[in-house]
Amino acid sequence: MADTAVAHHTTTGLSNNKLGMWLFLGSECLLFGGLISTYMLYRGRTNTGPQPDQIYDIPFTSVSSFVLLMSSLTMVLAVSAANRKDDRNTNLWLTVTAILGATFVGGQVYEFTAFYREGLGFTTSLFGSSFYTLTGFHGVHVTVGIIMLMALVGMVRRNRIPGSKAETVELVGLYWHFVDIIWIVIFTLVYLIPS
Amino acid sequence: MSTATEQPTGHDDHAHEESHGASDKQYVIIALILAALTAIEVSTYYIDFGPLFMPTLFVLMIVKFVIVVSYFMHLKFDNKLFSYLFYTGLILAVAVYSGALATFKFFLQKG
Numbered sequence: 001m002a003d004t005a006v007a008h009h010t011t012t013g014l015s016n017n018k019l020g021m022w023l024f025l026g027s028e029c030l031l032f033g034g035l036i037s038t039y040m041l042y043r044g045r046t047n048t049g050p051q052p053d054q055i056y057d058i059p060f061t062s063v064s065s066f067v068l069l070m071s072s073l074t075m076v077l078a079v080s081a082a083n084r085k086d087d088r089n090t091n092l093w094l095t096v097t098a099i100l101g102a103t104f105v106g107g108q109v110y111e112f113t114a115f116y117r118e119g120l121g122f123t124t125s126l127f128g129s130s131f132y133t134l135t136g137f138h139g140v141h142v143t144v145g146i147i148m149l150m151a152l153v154g155m156v157r158r159n160r161i162p163g164s165k166a167e168t169v170e171l172v173g174l175y176w177h178f179v180d181i182i183w184i185v186i187f188t189l190v191y192l193i194p195s
Numbered sequence: 196m197s198t199a200t201e202q203p204t205g206h207d208d209h210a211h212e213e214s215h216g217a218s219d220k221q222y223v224i225i226a227l228i229l230a231a232l233t234a235i236e237v238s239t240y241y242i243d244f245g246p247l248f249m250p251t252l253f254v255l256m257i258v259k260f261v262i263v264v265s266y267f268m269h270l271k272f273d274n275k276l277f278s279y280l281f282y283t284g285l286i287l288a289v290a291v292y293s294g295a296l297a298t299f300k301f302f303l304q305k306g
Contacts, residue, residue, distance in 0.1 A: 030288045173267075185256060
Protein backbone atom coordinates (compact mmCIF):
# COMPACT_ATOMS: atom_id res chain seq x y z
CA MET A 1 0.00 0.00 0.00
CA ALA A 2 1.31 3.46 -0.86
CA ASP A 3 0.65 4.74 2.63
CA THR A 4 3.07 2.32 4.23
CA ALA A 5 6.25 4.03 3.16
CA VAL A 6 9.67 2.76 4.13
CA ALA A 7 10.88 4.58 7.20
CA HIS A 8 13.70 7.04 6.70
CA HIS A 9 15.60 9.31 9.04
CA THR A 10 16.30 12.99 8.71
CA THR A 11 18.83 15.08 10.60
CA THR A 12 16.06 17.02 12.31
CA GLY A 13 13.79 14.04 12.94
CA LEU A 14 11.13 15.96 11.04
CA SER A 15 9.73 15.45 7.58
CA ASN A 16 11.88 17.26 5.02
CA ASN A 17 8.82 17.69 2.80
CA LYS A 18 6.98 19.49 5.55
CA LEU A 19 10.01 21.60 6.43
CA GLY A 20 10.32 22.53 2.77
CA MET A 21 6.66 23.48 2.57
CA TRP A 22 6.86 25.74 5.64
CA LEU A 23 10.03 27.35 4.27
CA PHE A 24 8.23 27.94 0.98
CA LEU A 25 5.24 29.47 2.76
CA GLY A 26 7.56 31.72 4.77
CA SER A 27 9.10 32.96 1.51
CA GLU A 28 5.64 33.47 0.04
CA CYS A 29 4.98 35.97 2.86
CA LEU A 30 7.71 38.12 1.32
CA LEU A 31 6.17 37.83 -2.16
CA PHE A 32 2.69 38.86 -1.03
CA GLY A 33 4.13 41.43 1.37
CA GLY A 34 5.72 43.14 -1.62
CA LEU A 35 2.52 43.03 -3.65
CA ILE A 36 0.37 44.30 -0.77
CA SER A 37 2.82 47.12 0.03
CA THR A 38 2.87 48.18 -3.62
CA TYR A 39 -0.91 48.27 -3.66
CA MET A 40 -1.01 50.30 -0.42
CA LEU A 41 1.33 52.86 -1.98
CA TYR A 42 -0.51 53.11 -5.28
CA ARG A 43 -4.17 52.70 -4.36
CA GLY A 44 -4.68 56.47 -4.24
CA ARG A 45 -2.95 57.06 -7.58
CA THR A 46 -5.94 57.34 -9.86
CA ASN A 47 -5.46 60.28 -12.21
CA THR A 48 -7.64 58.46 -14.71
CA GLY A 49 -10.30 55.79 -14.24
CA PRO A 50 -12.40 54.90 -11.23
CA GLN A 51 -11.23 55.02 -7.62
CA PRO A 52 -11.35 52.00 -5.28
CA ASP A 53 -14.47 53.06 -3.38
CA GLN A 54 -16.30 53.66 -6.67
CA ILE A 55 -15.96 50.12 -7.96
CA TYR A 56 -15.56 47.76 -5.01
CA ASP A 57 -18.60 45.59 -4.41
CA ILE A 58 -18.14 44.76 -0.72
CA PRO A 59 -21.23 42.49 -0.34
CA PHE A 60 -20.10 40.38 -3.31
CA THR A 61 -16.49 40.18 -2.14
CA SER A 62 -17.69 39.32 1.37
CA VAL A 63 -19.52 36.27 0.02
CA SER A 64 -16.38 35.25 -1.93
CA SER A 65 -14.31 35.63 1.24
CA PHE A 66 -16.78 33.49 3.16
CA VAL A 67 -16.60 30.79 0.47
CA LEU A 68 -12.79 30.71 0.65
CA LEU A 69 -12.89 30.65 4.44
CA MET A 70 -15.24 27.66 4.40
CA SER A 71 -12.93 25.90 1.94
CA SER A 72 -10.32 25.95 4.71
CA LEU A 73 -12.77 24.00 6.88
CA THR A 74 -13.37 21.39 4.18
CA MET A 75 -9.60 21.15 3.62
CA VAL A 76 -8.89 20.49 7.28
CA LEU A 77 -11.66 17.87 7.27
CA ALA A 78 -9.90 16.22 4.30
CA VAL A 79 -6.63 16.16 6.26
CA SER A 80 -8.45 14.72 9.25
CA ALA A 81 -10.00 11.99 7.08
CA ALA A 82 -6.60 11.22 5.54
CA ASN A 83 -5.13 10.80 9.03
CA ARG A 84 -7.88 8.24 9.72
CA LYS A 85 -7.01 6.52 6.41
CA ASP A 86 -10.57 7.21 5.27
CA ASP A 87 -10.01 7.55 1.51
CA ARG A 88 -13.68 8.06 0.69
CA ASN A 89 -14.10 11.09 2.93
CA THR A 90 -10.64 12.38 2.02
CA ASN A 91 -11.67 12.50 -1.63
CA LEU A 92 -15.07 13.93 -0.78
CA TRP A 93 -13.66 16.85 1.22
CA LEU A 94 -10.84 17.46 -1.27
CA THR A 95 -13.41 17.68 -4.06
CA VAL A 96 -15.65 20.03 -2.05
CA THR A 97 -12.60 22.20 -1.31
CA ALA A 98 -11.74 22.36 -5.02
CA ILE A 99 -15.34 23.30 -5.87
CA LEU A 100 -15.34 26.08 -3.26
CA GLY A 101 -11.98 27.29 -4.60
CA ALA A 102 -13.34 27.28 -8.15
CA THR A 103 -16.35 29.28 -6.94
CA PHE A 104 -13.98 31.85 -5.46
CA VAL A 105 -11.94 32.08 -8.68
CA GLY A 106 -15.16 32.35 -10.69
CA GLY A 107 -16.19 35.26 -8.48
CA GLN A 108 -12.83 36.91 -9.05
CA VAL A 109 -13.18 36.56 -12.83
CA TYR A 110 -16.65 38.11 -12.59
CA GLU A 111 -15.26 40.93 -10.44
CA PHE A 112 -12.39 41.63 -12.86
CA THR A 113 -14.83 41.67 -15.78
CA ALA A 114 -17.16 44.08 -13.96
CA PHE A 115 -14.26 46.38 -13.05
CA TYR A 116 -13.00 46.39 -16.63
CA ARG A 117 -16.44 47.36 -17.90
CA GLU A 118 -16.48 50.20 -15.39
CA GLY A 119 -13.27 51.54 -16.89
CA LEU A 120 -10.53 50.00 -14.74
CA GLY A 121 -8.04 48.29 -17.03
CA PHE A 122 -4.62 46.96 -16.07
CA THR A 123 -2.90 50.10 -17.40
CA THR A 124 -5.60 52.64 -16.55
CA SER A 125 -3.86 53.83 -13.38
CA LEU A 126 -1.29 52.77 -10.82
CA PHE A 127 -4.20 51.69 -8.64
CA GLY A 128 -5.50 49.41 -11.40
CA SER A 129 -2.08 47.90 -12.10
CA SER A 130 -1.31 47.19 -8.46
CA PHE A 131 -4.84 45.90 -7.74
CA TYR A 132 -4.92 43.46 -10.65
CA THR A 133 -1.35 42.31 -9.95
CA LEU A 134 -2.05 41.62 -6.27
CA THR A 135 -5.44 39.96 -6.61
CA GLY A 136 -4.38 38.26 -9.85
CA PHE A 137 -1.37 36.67 -8.17
CA HIS A 138 -3.63 35.46 -5.40
CA GLY A 139 -6.11 34.09 -7.94
CA VAL A 140 -3.31 32.20 -9.69
CA HIS A 141 -2.30 30.71 -6.34
CA VAL A 142 -5.89 29.55 -5.75
CA THR A 143 -6.00 28.08 -9.27
CA VAL A 144 -2.74 26.20 -8.68
CA GLY A 145 -4.25 24.96 -5.41
CA ILE A 146 -7.33 23.67 -7.24
CA ILE A 147 -5.12 21.81 -9.72
CA MET A 148 -3.18 20.29 -6.82
CA LEU A 149 -6.42 19.24 -5.11
CA MET A 150 -7.84 17.59 -8.21
CA ALA A 151 -4.53 15.83 -8.90
CA LEU A 152 -4.56 14.62 -5.31
CA VAL A 153 -8.11 13.29 -5.68
CA GLY A 154 -7.00 11.27 -8.70
CA MET A 155 -3.88 9.99 -6.95
CA VAL A 156 -5.77 8.98 -3.80
CA ARG A 157 -8.39 7.21 -5.92
CA ARG A 158 -5.73 5.28 -7.84
CA ASN A 159 -3.66 4.77 -4.69
CA ARG A 160 -0.62 6.25 -6.42
CA ILE A 161 0.72 8.53 -3.72
CA PRO A 162 4.34 7.73 -2.90
CA GLY A 163 5.13 7.82 0.82
CA SER A 164 2.65 8.87 3.46
CA LYS A 165 -0.77 9.67 2.03
CA ALA A 166 -1.75 11.65 5.14
CA GLU A 167 1.35 13.81 4.91
CA THR A 168 0.81 14.51 1.21
CA VAL A 169 -2.76 15.66 1.88
CA GLU A 170 -1.49 17.74 4.80
CA LEU A 171 1.14 19.45 2.59
CA VAL A 172 -1.47 20.44 0.01
CA GLY A 173 -3.66 21.54 2.92
CA LEU A 174 -0.90 23.83 4.23
CA TYR A 175 -0.67 25.50 0.82
CA TRP A 176 -4.44 25.88 0.66
CA HIS A 177 -4.71 27.41 4.14
CA PHE A 178 -1.90 29.80 3.27
CA VAL A 179 -3.89 31.02 0.27
CA ASP A 180 -6.79 31.57 2.68
CA ILE A 181 -4.77 33.58 5.23
CA ILE A 182 -3.38 35.78 2.46
CA TRP A 183 -6.95 36.51 1.41
CA ILE A 184 -7.83 37.37 5.03
CA VAL A 185 -5.16 40.10 4.83
CA ILE A 186 -6.12 41.24 1.31
CA PHE A 187 -9.83 41.42 2.17
CA THR A 188 -9.13 43.74 5.09
CA LEU A 189 -6.34 45.92 3.68
CA VAL A 190 -7.58 46.16 0.09
CA TYR A 191 -11.36 46.02 0.29
CA LEU A 192 -12.51 47.06 3.76
CA ILE A 193 -10.08 49.89 4.50
CA PRO A 194 -10.87 52.80 2.19
CA SER A 195 -8.05 54.68 0.46
CA MET B 196 3.41 12.54 15.65
CA SER B 197 2.63 14.22 12.40
CA THR B 198 6.12 15.47 11.91
CA ALA B 199 7.82 12.11 12.24
CA THR B 200 8.91 10.27 9.14
CA GLU B 201 8.91 6.79 10.61
CA GLN B 202 6.55 4.08 9.49
CA PRO B 203 3.07 4.90 10.80
CA THR B 204 1.45 2.40 13.08
CA GLY B 205 -1.88 2.34 14.83
CA HIS B 206 -0.26 3.80 17.91
CA ASP B 207 1.41 6.53 15.85
CA ASP B 208 -1.90 7.41 14.26
CA HIS B 209 -3.41 7.87 17.69
CA ALA B 210 -0.49 10.08 18.64
CA HIS B 211 -1.01 11.99 15.37
CA GLU B 212 -4.61 12.74 16.30
CA GLU B 213 -3.56 13.87 19.75
CA SER B 214 -0.75 16.05 18.44
CA HIS B 215 -3.22 17.99 16.27
CA GLY B 216 -5.45 18.39 19.28
CA ALA B 217 -8.71 19.01 17.44
CA SER B 218 -11.59 16.85 16.33
CA ASP B 219 -13.79 17.41 13.27
CA LYS B 220 -16.45 18.91 15.53
CA GLN B 221 -13.91 21.36 16.95
CA TYR B 222 -12.85 22.31 13.42
CA VAL B 223 -16.46 23.15 12.60
CA ILE B 224 -16.71 25.29 15.75
CA ILE B 225 -13.49 27.11 14.78
CA ALA B 226 -14.90 27.70 11.28
CA LEU B 227 -18.08 29.14 12.80
CA ILE B 228 -15.98 31.49 14.95
CA LEU B 229 -14.09 32.58 11.83
CA ALA B 230 -17.39 33.15 10.01
CA ALA B 231 -18.65 35.27 12.91
CA LEU B 232 -15.45 37.33 12.91
CA THR B 233 -15.83 37.85 9.15
CA ALA B 234 -19.41 39.01 9.70
CA ILE B 235 -18.16 41.60 12.22
CA GLU B 236 -15.54 42.72 9.69
CA VAL B 237 -18.17 43.16 6.99
CA SER B 238 -20.43 45.02 9.43
CA THR B 239 -17.81 47.82 9.57
CA TYR B 240 -18.84 48.59 5.98
CA TYR B 241 -22.43 49.25 7.06
CA ILE B 242 -22.04 50.53 10.65
CA ASP B 243 -19.96 53.54 11.65
CA PHE B 244 -17.37 52.32 14.16
CA GLY B 245 -15.87 55.83 14.47
CA PRO B 246 -12.30 55.83 15.81
CA LEU B 247 -12.57 52.08 16.46
CA PHE B 248 -12.89 51.35 12.73
CA MET B 249 -9.23 50.70 11.92
CA PRO B 250 -8.27 49.02 15.24
CA THR B 251 -11.29 46.71 14.96
CA LEU B 252 -10.39 45.64 11.43
CA PHE B 253 -6.72 45.10 12.26
CA VAL B 254 -7.47 43.10 15.41
CA LEU B 255 -10.02 40.93 13.57
CA MET B 256 -7.61 40.36 10.68
CA ILE B 257 -4.80 39.30 13.03
CA VAL B 258 -7.09 37.08 15.13
CA LYS B 259 -8.44 35.30 12.03
CA PHE B 260 -4.91 34.89 10.65
CA VAL B 261 -3.61 33.39 13.90
CA ILE B 262 -6.61 31.06 14.29
CA VAL B 263 -6.18 29.60 10.79
CA VAL B 264 -2.41 29.23 11.17
CA SER B 265 -2.60 27.77 14.69
CA TYR B 266 -5.54 25.37 14.32
CA PHE B 267 -6.21 24.66 10.64
CA MET B 268 -2.48 24.59 9.78
CA HIS B 269 -1.76 22.84 13.11
CA LEU B 270 1.17 25.12 13.90
CA LYS B 271 0.08 25.34 17.53
CA PHE B 272 0.44 21.58 17.92
CA ASP B 273 3.38 20.91 15.60
CA ASN B 274 7.12 21.12 16.10
CA LYS B 275 8.33 24.64 16.95
CA LEU B 276 10.79 24.59 14.04
CA PHE B 277 7.87 24.93 11.61
CA SER B 278 6.67 27.98 13.55
CA TYR B 279 10.15 29.53 13.42
CA LEU B 280 10.37 29.00 9.66
CA PHE B 281 6.99 30.53 8.93
CA TYR B 282 6.99 33.39 11.43
CA THR B 283 10.55 34.34 10.45
CA GLY B 284 9.35 34.86 6.88
CA LEU B 285 6.26 36.71 8.08
CA ILE B 286 8.11 39.00 10.51
CA LEU B 287 10.82 39.66 7.92
CA ALA B 288 8.15 40.60 5.37
CA VAL B 289 6.35 42.93 7.80
CA ALA B 290 9.63 44.58 8.85
CA VAL B 291 11.03 45.00 5.33
CA TYR B 292 7.85 46.35 3.81
CA SER B 293 7.01 48.57 6.78
CA GLY B 294 10.46 50.07 6.27
CA ALA B 295 9.82 50.42 2.55
CA LEU B 296 6.45 52.11 3.15
CA ALA B 297 8.02 54.40 5.76
CA THR B 298 10.63 55.42 3.18
CA PHE B 299 7.79 56.61 0.96
CA LYS B 300 6.27 58.47 3.97
CA PHE B 301 3.21 56.25 3.68
CA PHE B 302 2.39 56.35 7.40
CA LEU B 303 2.77 60.12 7.59
CA GLN B 304 0.34 60.59 4.71
CA LYS B 305 -2.24 58.37 6.37
CA GLY B 306 -1.73 59.94 9.75
